[in-house]
Amino acid sequence: MTTVSDPTRTSAGVGVEKWLRMYRQMMAIRLFEENVNELYTRALMPGLAHLYIGEEAIAVGVCEALRPDDYVTSTHRGHGHCLAKGASPKLMFAELLGKEAGYCRGKGGSMHIADPATGNLGANAIVAGSVGIATGAALSAKTLKSGQVAVCFFGEGALGQGVLYECMNLAQLWKLPVIYVCENNMYTEYTHFSETTAGDIPARASAFGVRAETVDGQDVRAVHAVATDLADRARRGEGPAFLLCNTYRYRGHHVGDINREYYRSKKEEQQWLAESDPIKNFAEWLKSQKHADASTLGTIDSELRAEMDQAVKFAVGAPYPGADEVDQDVYA
Amino acid sequence: MPETGIREITFAEAVREALAEEMRRDSRVFIMGEDVAEAGTPFKVLSGLVEEFGTARVVDTPISEAGFTGVGVGAAMTGLRPVVDIMFGDFITLTMDQMANQAAKVHYMSGGKWKVPMVMRTTLGAARRSAAQHSQSLHAWFSHIPGLKVVLPATPYDAKGLLKSAIRDDNPVIFFEDKMSFKLKGPVPEAEYTIPLGVADIKRLGTDITLLGTSSMVQVALEAAVMLEQAGISAEVVDPRTTWPLDEHTLIESVKKTSRAIVIDEGYGRYGVAAEIAATIAEGAFHYLDGPVKRMGAMHVPIPFSPPLEDLTVPTGKTVFDTAMKLCGRS
Amino acid sequence: MAISVVMPALELTQETGKLVSWRKKEGDAVARGETLLEVETDKAVVEVEALADGYLAGVKAKEGDVIAVGRTIAWIVDKGEPAPADEAPAAAAAGVAPPVARARASAAPSGDAAISGARMKISPKARRLASELHVNLDSVRASGPGGEILASDVEAAAKAPAPSVAAPSAGAKLESLTAIGRLMAERTTQSWTTVPHFFLVREVDASALQQTRERLTASADASLSGKITHTDLLIALVARVLLQHPRLNASWTRDGIQLHPEVNIAIAIAVNDGVIASVIPSAHAASIAEIAAQRRDLAERAKSGKSRPQDFAGATFTISNLGMFQIDSFTAIIPPAQAAILAVGAITDRVVAINGQPAVRSMITLTLSCDHRVVDGARGAQFLNDLAKAIAEPRQLLR
Ligand SMILES: Cc1ncc(C[n+]2csc(CCOP(=O)(O)OP(=O)(O)O)c2C)c(N)n1
Numbered sequence A: 001m002t003t004v005s006d007p008t009r010t011s012a013g014v015g016v017e018k019w020l021r022m023y024r025q026m027m028a029i030r031l032f033e034e035n036v037n038e039l040y041t042r043a044l045m046p047g048l049a050h051l052y053i054g055e056e057a058i059a060v061g062v063c064e065a066l067r068p069d070d071y072v073t074s075t076h077r078g079h080g081h082c083l084a085k086g087a088s089p090k091l092m093f094a095e096l097l098g099k100e101a102g103y104c105r106g107k108g109g110s111m112h113i114a115d116p117a118t119g120n121l122g123a124n125a126i127v128a129g130s131v132g133i134a135t136g137a138a139l140s141a142k143t144l145k146s147g148q149v150a151v152c153f154f155g156e157g158a159l160g161q162g163v164l165y166e167c168m169n170l171a172q173l174w175k176l177p178v179i180y181v182c183e184n185n186m187y188t189e190y191t192h193f194s195e196t197t198a199g200d201i202p203a204r205a206s207a208f209g210v211r212a213e214t215v216d217g218q219d220v221r222a223v224h225a226v227a228t229d230l231a232d233r234a235r236r237g238e239g240p241a242f243l244l245c246n247t248y249r250y251r252g253h254h255v256g257d258i259n260r261e262y263y264r265s266k267k268e269e270q271q272w273l274a275e276s277d278p279i280k281n282f283a284e285w286l287k288s289q290k291h292a293d294a295s296t297l298g299t300i301d302s303e304l305r306a307e308m309d310q311a312v313k314f315a316v317g318a319p320y321p322g323a324d325e326v327d328q329d330v331y332a
Numbered sequence B: 001m002p003e004t005g006i007r008e009i010t011f012a013e014a015v016r017e018a019l020a021e022e023m024r025r026d027s028r029v030f031i032m033g034e035d036v037a038e039a040g041t042p043f044k045v046l047s048g049l050v051e052e053f054g055t056a057r058v059v060d061t062p063i064s065e066a067g068f069t070g071v072g073v074g075a076a077m078t079g080l081r082p083v084v085d086i087m088f089g090d091f092i093t094l095t096m097d098q099m100a101n102q103a104a105k106v107h108y109m110s111g112g113k114w115k116v117p118m119v120m121r122t123t124l125g126a127a128r129r130s131a132a133q134h135s136q137s138l139h140a141w142f143s144h145i146p147g148l149k150v151v152l153p154a155t156p157y158d159a160k161g162l163l164k165s166a167i168r169d170d171n172p173v174i175f176f177e178d179k180m181s182f183k184l185k186g187p188v189p190e191a192e193y194t195i196p197l198g199v200a201d202i203k204r205l206g207t208d209i210t211l212l213g214t215s216s217m218v219q220v221a222l223e224a225a226v227m228l229e230q231a232g233i234s235a236e237v238v239d240p241r242t243t244w245p246l247d248e249h250t251l252i253e254s255v256k257k258t259s260r261a262i263v264i265d266e267g268y269g270r271y272g273v274a275a276e277i278a279a280t281i282a283e284g285a286f287h288y289l290d291g292p293v294k295r296m297g298a299m300h301v302p303i304p305f306s307p308p309l310e311d312l313t314v315p316t317g318k319t320v321f322d323t324a325m326k327l328c329g330r331s
Numbered sequence C: 001m002a003i004s005v006v007m008p009a010l011e012l013t014q015e016t017g018k019l020v021s022w023r024k025k026e027g028d029a030v031a032r033g034e035t036l037l038e039v040e041t042d043k044a045v046v047e048v049e050a051l052a053d054g055y056l057a058g059v060k061a062k063e064g065d066v067i068a069v070g071r072t073i074a075w076i077v078d079k080g081e082p083a084p085a086d087e088a089p090a091a092a093a094a095g096v097a098p099p100v101a102r103a104r105a106s107a108a109p110s111g112d113a114a115i116s117g118a119r120m121k122i123s124p125k126a127r128r129l130a131s132e133l134h135v136n137l138d139s140v141r142a143s144g145p146g147g148e149i150l151a152s153d154v155e156a157a158a159k160a161p162a163p164s165v166a167a168p169s170a171g172a173k174l175e176s177l178t179a180i181g182r183l184m185a186e187r188t189t190q191s192w193t194t195v196p197h198f199f200l201v202r203e204v205d206a207s208a209l210q211q212t213r214e215r216l217t218a219s220a221d222a223s224l225s226g227k228i229t230h231t232d233l234l235i236a237l238v239a240r241v242l243l244q245h246p247r248l249n250a251s252w253t254r255d256g257i258q259l260h261p262e263v264n265i266a267i268a269i270a271v272n273d274g275v276i277a278s279v280i281p282s283a284h285a286a287s288i289a290e291i292a293a294q295r296r297d298l299a300e301r302a303k304s305g306k307s308r309p310q311d312f313a314g315a316t317f318t319i320s321n322l323g324m325f326q327i328d329s330f331t332a333i334i335p336p337a338q339a340a341i342l343a344v345g346a347i348t349d350r351v352v353a354i355n356g357q358p359a360v361r362s363m364i365t366l367t368l369s370c371d372h373r374v375v376d377g378a379r380g381a382q383f384l385n386d387l388a389k390a391i392a393e394p395r396q397l398l399r
């Protein structure tokens, strides 16, 4: 059942507008994360910041294949998933700074952004913590015949958690519309995945009969094509899928993870940056296909920069929640 | 403690020294956990150990807490002495069956025939803006289970001496380290020593009120004691150091002397360690109490991310001071 | 053989007793029947006698201690014999425990000194200190944050000169309280402030009662060595009527209403310092002669200050008669752990209407005080009604 996605499928049925939208979304994530990096290093952002830079094509490729009401679950490295599913940078920054205007009234922070309006069931700071949630959402979709699909994003570190296999088994037994998207960026925190992962990854899913695909996670067109297939299939009632996306995080595990040589080399990093930047490569493709010229893309970039500046300003100036907020929302 | 051969080291260094010394002393001792080897854990507590002992004894694992904890139990039963590293105390939830149903019960269920000489090292404590899933202090969960011992060191000295005892203990012992204490410095003798499990330590002598602090809250209690001294109230600070075994005698005697007590523990205030210690005091020192035994713990809410909110949820020197003043009829 | 000296249990609901003084000290020779110590219960200060000949040893309690009933406080040993280390089982120990089942026998011993403090806010330490320092909690100023008495308040009260409620005016003499006086104050305050009282008044024709008394006194019955009083007759009648009204022979407890199988009638006896209530146990079964004899003994001992512990033990109902003081009627305060008290006035000739015609009859006014938690108006009235009938025809019940 393991297939490597066919690059010839990548353009089918997608118009220019949609391509440009994907570009915009990827660039939005990139710029958002660069602002996070700055906010964090300027000590304006508390906690930890896990940046998604380098992995943008996955979130965008998958989410652009989804309906607005489809569900996603996310991870500690979740800003990209949230933005790709339609979150507002303004409200995200506010949340990241712990402000009352944020998505979770400041109580969740970077690792816990949730937004029902965009189908976002929540980012999760427990590795594999949302596998059950996503699978349960798929059960609801099937039971309620809503036609929705649930996408569960997780890093390859989650492959170590037993709950993933328990849920994949259930999902296949019950033919649930859920797609498990494994972002293999090759490292957990500071350990290469080969030291923690035995055997063939997609084979773990196909062992249950779950449809397994592998795709170049740096190629948004490829990701989008296969995600579209899998989502359609799930919506048709044909059951769950597992999508392995090979990718690379360009920065540290979190912003403070600066000296990385003890677990990965500078050379390796530079090679990924030079050859596999999903945004750069996609921009080249857009230009080569005459879908856009440099100035079109430049306009998008500067619009986004202005939007991010605005959003950051809003968040920095926003007030913290009042003390009486602390024991609100513990119970429904 | 003799004056000679004492230097100041950090809490993290004390933990590291204890592990290194025990690993040198006993070749069956090994460490297992996520990012423990080259990374030396995200808190860098174990830095340097893999260089000395190699990857066969400082073992990186997949992110499989239930799995490698269970492996630890089995290895402990059959000749090794594992130190299992759970990066954040919040993740003990994933190990619960292995700890509560397996490790804790094997010795009893086998009529004393199998032993589980295993240590689980993990963390507790909020105040790092790590939000609800990385800030909890769940030591009450293990303290509730017969068959497990639970250690809560508060100083570098205690951390080293208690960890060495934990490793030598033939029972499953969970060793909770406060994330905020790793950089805390304190005197630690160069010479070998151990501290037995189940012996409380009086961290400061006083006569008017007993502040019973555990782990992270010992420093908070000491801070409050300094403030109280300025207000003319002499506070005794007692650190049980282990929730099980619990040195009831020392706690009760202190309160008999002072007749007032506040128990400060970073776990959730309700149904927790503070409640258990408060009940122990209420039973043992009832006729000596001049006021209710107060519990102070984490507020009964998931720890919020937003800094001004998070700061409200954990006792501080100021809130302990205020509570003590009130209890002493001074506010 | 060593015999333990225990803190005697003297009351239905008594949990502790306070050791007022030792009359003997460690090593002293004691003879059976000699007074060994004085104990203060809820009701009175009583002398406890030695139960055997021997030497006092192993004294574990000191004066002022409040001790759980049944707890060994010393031993009487043979010459040279060491005092046993272990406590003898309480029941086997002394035989001074009353035959009545105690309402809260299983209650844990408590260190409470003054029962009157039971409802005030007071820290456990302050409560303990109050008993150790003989401080009456009623007189202590509370300084706790919630208005509770703290240890420092008790210590201050212990150091302060004798407490007084109002500042005495110049020349006013302060009469210090005797033990009995203080107990009376505490017990009545507690009852009056915590028991919901209500009162039923009934005038009863006492002619038959007078006739019966005269007849019995005049009779040549050899067993009657003295006069029979109205009180004796009333004790006998009340006890017999109470058998039909168990709710009036009962105690309020937190867990429910305790109905007592025996009727132990206490009679209030005026003594120098106040009032004490001596008990005629199983009065429902005792003959009038037995009652009269017992009542005389009790009164003599009370007035000469020689009451024994068992004289106060186990009362379930109290009769207070002020007839001899020419009181027509009065209301009485219910003793703790009882459901009612009967206040009896003087027998006087009064004009009453009989069949529409004025007539002169010997009348007596009975006032029943009831604890409304245990007895309601109808129940109390039925009891008074039956009692009135019994007084009208005493022979029915007295054979
Ligand atoms: C159950 C659990 N164990 C450990 C951690 C600590 N932790 C946080 S992120 C991380 C690495 C996750 O690696 P991966 O799943 O590959 O995601 P990536 O960070 O590479 O995106 C670990 C071990 C955790 N959050 N949850």
Ligand SMILES: [Mg+2]
Residues within 6 Å of the ligand: A155, A156, A157, A183, A184, A185, A186, A187, A188
């Ligand atoms: Mg990874």
